Every structure is written in structure tokens, then in C-alpha cells.
Amino acid sequence: MTALTKSRRAKGSKLQRGEGLAGWLFTSPMLLILGLFLLIPVLMALWVSFSDWSGRGSPLSGSVNFVGLDNYRDVTSGGGLDERNFGISMRNNAWYVVLVVPIQTALSLFLALLVNRSVLRGRGVFRTAFYFPSVTSSVAITVLWLFLFSTSGVINKILSWIGVNGPNWFNDPRGVVHVLLDKIGISGGPEALTSSSFLGISLWEWSSGPSIAMFALILMAIFTTSGTFMLLFLAALQNVGAELDEAGMLDGAGAWRRFWSITLPQLRPTVFTVVTLGLIGTWQVFDQIYTGTQGAPGKTTLTPAFLSYQTAFTGQKWGHGSAIAFILFVIIILLTLFQRWALRERPVPKRKRLRRLKSRTEEGSGA
Amino acid sequence: MSQPTKKSEPVKIHPALTTRGGSRSATPLGQLLLYALLVSLAVIYVFPFLVQIATSFKTDAEAASDPISLVPQIWTTQAYEHLFLRSDFPLWFLNSAVVTLLVTLGRVLFVSMAGYALARLRFRGRGLVFALVVAVMAVPGVVLLIPKFLVLKQLGIYDSYAGMVLPLLVDAAGVFIMKNFFESIPASVEEQARIDGAGTFRTFWSIVLPMARPALITITILSFQGSWNELSHFIVSTQSPELTTLTKGVAQLASGQLSQGTQYPLKLASAAIMTIPVAVLFFIFQRHIMNTSEGAIKG
Numbered sequence: 301m302t303a304l305t306k307s308r309r310a311k312g313s314k315l316q317r318g319e320g321l322a323g324w325l326f327t328s329p330m331l332l333i334l335g336l337f338l339l340i341p342v343l344m345a346l347w348v349s350f351s352d353w354s355g356r357g358s359p360l361s362g363s364v365n366f367v368g369l370d371n372y373r374d375v376t377s378g379g380g381l382d383e384r385n386f387g388i389s390m391r392n393n394a395w396y397v398v399l400v401v402p403i404q405t406a407l408s409l410f411l412a413l414l415v416n417r418s419v420l421r422g423r424g425v426f427r428t429a430f431y432f433p434s435v436t437s438s439v440a441i442t443v444l445w446l447f448l449f450s451t452s453g454v455i456n457k458i459l460s461w462i463g464v465n466g467p468n469w470f471n472d473p474r475g476v477v478h479v480l481l482d483k484i485g486i487s488g489g490p491e492a493l494t495s496s497s498f499l500g501i502s503l504w505e506w507s508s509g510p511s512i513a514m515f516a517l518i519l520m521a522i523f524t525t526s527g528t529f530m531l532l533f534l535a536a537l538q539n540v541g542a543e544l545d546e547a548g549m550l551d552g553a554g555a556w557r558r559f560w561s562i563t564l565p566q567l568r569p570t571v572f573t574v575v576t577l578g579l580i581g582t583w584q585v586f587d588q589i590y591t592g593t594q595g596a597p598g599k600t601t602l603t604p605a606f607l608s609y610q611t612a613f614t615g616q617k618w619g620h621g622s623a624i625a626f627i628l629f630v631i632i633i634l635l636t637l638f639q640r641w642a643l644r645e646r647p648v649p650k651r652k653r654l655r656r657l658k659s660r661t662e663e664g665s666g667a
Numbered sequence: 668m669s670q671p672t673k674k675s676e677p678v679k680i681h682p683a684l685t686t687r688g689g690s691r692s693a694t695p696l697g698q699l700l701l702y703a704l705l706v707s708l709a710v711i712y713v714f715p716f717l718v719q720i721a722t723s724f725k726t727d728a729e730a731a732s733d734p735i736s737l738v739p740q741i742w743t744t745q746a747y748e749h750l751f752l753r754s755d756f757p758l759w760f761l762n763s764a765v766v767t768l769l770v771t772l773g774r775v776l777f778v779s780m781a782g783y784a785l786a787r788l789r790f791r792g793r794g795l796v797f798a799l800v801v802a803v804m805a806v807p808g809v810v811l812l813i814p815k816f817l818v819l820k821q822l823g824i825y826d827s828y829a830g831m832v833l834p835l836l837v838d839a840a841g842v843f844i845m846k847n848f849f850e851s852i853p854a855s856v857e858e859q860a861r862i863d864g865a866g867t868f869r870t871f872w873s874i875v876l877p878m879a880r881p882a883l884i885t886i887t888i889l890s891f892q893g894s895w896n897e898l899s900h901f902i903v904s905t906q907s908p909e910l911t912t913l914t915k916g917v918a919q920l921a922s923g924q925l926s927q928g929t930q931y932p933l934k935l936a937s938a939a940i941m942t943i944p945v946a947v948l949f950f951i952f953q954r955h956i957m958n959t960s961e962g963a964i965k966g
């Protein structure tokens with residue numbers, strides 16, 4: 301034993317010297333590519349967001365000037381079209397996030413609970429059906445969605461069966477909340493909302509909700525991502541101990557009660573993951589807009605990601621485009637940190653809860 | 668010592684409970700409702716794809732007048748003929764195939780090398796490199812559109828295969844997956860090989876990689892799906908029509924940049940063909956995909 305460890309240690313020091321070199325050799329392709337196509341690009345774009353580069357020549361050439369926070373000021377408080385466009389894109393995306401994240405989290409958890417039953421016949425088929433939309437590309441699914449939600453399309457056909465006159469989906473810029481308010485007779489905003497504004501658009505405009513067109517895209521996001529997140533929940537459910545659930549059952553807790561006080565607390569880390577991934581993903585809406593609506597109708601499907609692209613590549617305002625991209629970057633990072641904080645583990649109460657459950661289990665099995 | 672007895676308690680309860688619980692939830696009505704719910708949900712998830720395939724075989728007029736039927740009144744392969752014989756579609760397909768193949772091969776190699784080094788090789792700066800990988804994973808992809816364009820221009824590889832492939836060759840999430848995998852398998856076998864005098868690369872190539880099969884399959888699936896479905900990178904890295912990939916081509920077709928009128932059968936046919944390779948991959952590795960996380964945990 302001792303001889304072996306000794307020789308191993310001797311070899312180890314020799315190996316370790318080789319390992320240093322090998323370690324760098326093995327990671328060098330990764331470092332090269334991440335550095336070249338991620339780190340340097342981000343730094344370069346950061347420079348562009350502080351410069352007046354117009355798209356001609358290299359942004360690093362001597363004729364490009366440092367303009368400080370001008371680009372950021374233009375898009376967040378300029379009072380002009382740049383600010384208004386940014387404000388509109390932020391409103392659109394905020395509504396998208398608010399609706400997609402909770403619904404996709406709840407739906408994927410619901411699907412996972414449905415197909416997790418071991419006695420379920422054909423659960424593989426159901427899992428496959430729910431997961432399949434996740435493997436298709438966003439481009440293909442958008443093409444399909446444009447057809448399904450066209451004016452004389454499948455969705456409106458189905459709606460007509462139950463006597464509903466479907467909207468013009470991708471051509472309808474009306475906000476969903478405003479449409480509903482209009483139904484109950486409120487057609488104009490109160491003075492307090494119309495007179496004050498944020499990012500160049502009035503609070504009344506902020507309250508409009510997603511447009512009907514954006515609503516179709518919201519449904520699409522839920523449709524395509526719920527399968528992926530269902531798999532995450534399924535994996536987590538495998539690790540949820542059956543013991544606690546059974547203890548709850550012995551205590552006479554109903555299925556609904558057991559879900560809320562036994563299963564869900566154990567799924568907390570996965571809920572955190574799904575919500576965070578959802579938040580990160582939903583602030584990056586680009587492919588669907590590029591493929592489908594290009595921001596139309598009435599700019600109501602404009603998102604910061606697409607606006608950043610359009611401003612730079614089509615409008616040739618590279619400084620503005622980069623500034624929007626970096627604002628988006630900061631939003632996503634901040635949201636991630638906030639989520640981490642909001643859903644952080646609170647160790648003491650949880651342990652108490654567990655202890656209480658455990659003592660109840662012992663009582664239950666003793667009785 | 669007390670732990671085993673504690674653990675055995677629930678096991679004893681288990682059979683009694685399942686029969687009771689089972690009989691409670693297995694009321695015929697409850698079962699029926701559960702299956703009815705599952706079937707209707709499954710129909711909602713699958714029906715759009717059936718409509719897509721059916722419509723791709725319809726005429727333009729029928730697609731507009733009767734969008735919902737799954738059996739075309741007049742079968743026509745017009746859309747497919749148009750795509751394959753009178754458009755750039757085959758070229759787009761070829762470009763996508765070449766890029767996907769190169770990216771997948773490169774990623775599997777580079778990502779597993781980096782993951783192995785981060786998990787097993789002790790070298791100065793390893794913590795720093797790993798911190799970089801974690802930080803990079805947090806960078807949102809759409810924020811990189813303008814930056815990537817700028818660097819590709821600067822490097823002189825804008826509008827070339829190199830510009831399309833090179834930036835996609837490494838994916839930080841993949842490195843993370845491989846690192847976790849290598850940490851989950853015992854190091855004894857490879858240590859023995861290295862004590863026997865095999866070099867690091869030799870050990871990695873002929874001993875470690877074959878053991879890493881399940882994780883490599885995961886990386887292959889992720890890379891294939893990721894690069895085949897990639898859109899934004901190809902928008903900012905190319906402009907010439909000869910380098911258009913399927914995603915970019917079909918997206919331009921859909922947003923009306925290349926065509927007039929609705930032409931739904933044509934668009935849906937192109938989207939359907941685009942879906943086939945990833946669908947095939949999915950069905951081949953279905954078991955693996957559905958159990959990925961389970962397997963990793965059991966690891």
C-alpha cells in the first residue's frame with residue numbers, strides 16, 4: 301500500500317508538470333474561439349456604443365470619435381423617434397415576458413405531473429407529442445404559425461365553429477388589455493395615465509397589453525418551450541422522494557394539498573431554473589420577429605433585440621443599435637440576479653417544515 | 668447505524684399505500700378524465716404539424732379556402748417541385764448541411780477536450796478558465812449580433828464559410844455539460860493508463876472519450892440541433908445568396924422578401940423539409956433525449 305502510494309506520488313509530481321501544459325493545450329481551442337468571437341466582439345461593440353461610427357470603414361480607425369453617453373441618451377431620453385421606438389419595443393417585450401414566463405412554467409409543470417405517473421399507459425407517446433415542438437427551429441414554427449393564425453386560417457376556422465369571429469391576428473395592432481377595457485366601455489385612458497410618460501410613450505400606451513399580433517407570438521412561445529421545460533420538471537420529479545408524499549397521504553392530505561406542501565417545495569430549485577431560463581429567453585425575441593412580422597403591425601411586435609438589429613444593420617445607426625443591445629444585456633443580467641435573490645433558499649423555515657413533516661411521519665407510522 | 672432502519676420504514680409502508688392510493692385514483696371516471704385530458708392536449712400539440720404536411724400538398728387556392736382539412740381534395744406536389752427544381756432551396760439545404768456537419772464535429776472535439784481539462788487536469792489558472800466559461804454562459808446571444816458582425820469584418824472572414832462556422836465551434840454550455848460528466852465518472856481507469864506511461868492526449872483519445880459516449884451523444888444532439896436551427900448568426904455573418912442557409916432562406920421567403928402573395932403550401936413545404944433532419948435525429952435518440960437528465964443524475 302505505502303509503496304504504491306509513494307510511487308504514485310513520485311509519478312504524480314512528474315505528471316503534474318506535464319498536466320500544466322496539457323491543461324492549457326486542451327482548453328486553448330475553447331479559449332481562442334470564446335476570446336475571438338465573444339470577448340473581443342463584446343468589447344468592440346461596447347466601444348461602438350460610445351462612438352459615432354457610421355458603418356463605413358473600421359470602427360477602430362482614427363476618424364471615429366468618442367461621444368460619451370450620447371447614444372444611450374438618445375435611445376432613453378432623447379425625446380425623439382429613437383426614444384419612442386425603444387420605449388415601444390420595451391413595452392412589447394415586457395408584456396411578452398409577463399405572459400409567457402408564468403404560463404410556460406405552470407404548463408410545463410402541469411404536463412410533467414400528468415406524464416410522470418408510472419401507471420400511465422402510453423406515457424412515452426404523450427411525452428414525445430409534448431416535446432416535439434421544441435426540436436423544430438424557430439423559423440419553421442413561425443412559418444407554420446403565420447399560416448395557422450392567418451385571417452382565414454385554422455384558428456379562425458375553429459373559432460368560427462363556436463361562433464366567435466376571430467381577429468385579424470398578425471395584422472391587428474390593438475392591445476389586448478385595451479380591447480378588453482373597450483368591451484366594458486372604457487375607450488380612453490384617464491388623465492393621470494395619458495399625461496405622464498416613460499421612455500417616450502404614455503403610461504396609457506404602456507397599459508395597452510400585447511397587441512393581438514404579439515399575442516399570437518406569445519402562444520407560440522408557450523407552445524414551443526413547454527416541452528423542454530417539461531423534461532426539466534420530469535427529471536426533478538424522479539428525485540422527489542415518494543416517502544414524504546406517502547406520509548402526507550397517511551395524514552389524509554388530499555392530492556391538491558400534497559402537491560402544494562410536499563411536491564412543490566421540493567421542486568423549488570427546478571422552478572427557479574425554469575423561471576430564470578424563461579426570463580433570459582423571453583427578453584431575446586428575435587428569430588420570430590425577423591421571420592414573421594418584422595415589427596409590424598404598428599410596431600407592436602418590435603422587440604429590443606430586433607430593434608437593435610434593425611437600427612444598426614438597416615438604419616446604419618451603429619452606436620444606437622449597440623447601445624440598445626447593451627441596455628438589453630444589463631436588463632437580462634439584472635433579472636437573473638433578482639430571480640436568484642427572490643427564489644433563494646431560506647434554510648431555517650424549510651428545515652423546520654421538514655422536521656415537522658418527519659415527526660408527523662413517525663407519528664403516522666407509529667399509529 | 669440508525670439510518671438503514673429509518674430508511675426501511677417507508678419501504679414497508681409502500682405496498683400497502685400504493686394499493687390504497689392506486690385504488691383511490693383509479694376510479695374509472697378519474698382514469699377516463701385523465702386520458703381524455705392527455706389525448707386532447709396531445710392533439711393540440713401534434714395537430715399543427717399534421718396541418719402543415721397536409722397543406723404542403725394542397726394548391727394555393729385550397730390552402731386558403733379549406734385550411735383545416737388533413738386530406739387535400741387535389742393532391743399536388745407543386746410546392747416541392749418548385750422548391751427543388753426552380754429555386755435556390757437545394758443550395759440552402761447543402762449550406763446548412765455543410766455548416767452543421769463541421770460545427771458538430773468541431774464542437775464535440777473542442778468541448779470535450781475543454782471539459783476534460785477543467786474536470787481532471789490540474790493546471791494553474793484552471794479556476795479562472797472555468798469562471799470565464801460560467802460568465803460566458805450568461806451572455807445573451809442576441810446581444811452579440813452587432814459585435815460578431817464587427818469582428819468578422821475586422822478579421823476579413825465576413826461572408827465566408829469560415830465566418831459561418833468558426834464562431835459556432837465552441838459552446839460554453841457544452842463545456843459545462845462535459846465537465847460535469849467527467850467529474851461524475853471514476854478517474855481510476857485513466858489514472859492507471861497514465862501511470863502506465865500513456866500521454867495525456869493518448870489517454871484522452873483512446874480511453875476517456877470512449878467512456879464518455881452518453882455525454883458525447885448529448886453534445887452531438889445539442890450541436891446538430893443548435894447549428895441546423897441557427898438563424899441570427901447567419902444573418903450577421905453572410906450576405907451573398909450563395910451562402911444562404913435553410914433558416915435564413917426560409918425566413919426571407921416567409922417574411923415576403925423573396926416572393927409575392929401568400930404561397931402557403933410553398934412556405935409550409937420548405938418549413939417541413941427543414942424540420943425533417945432534426946426530427947429524424949430526435950426519433951433516433953429519443954430514448955436518450957427523454958432520459959438525458961435522468962441518466963446524468965444516475966451517472
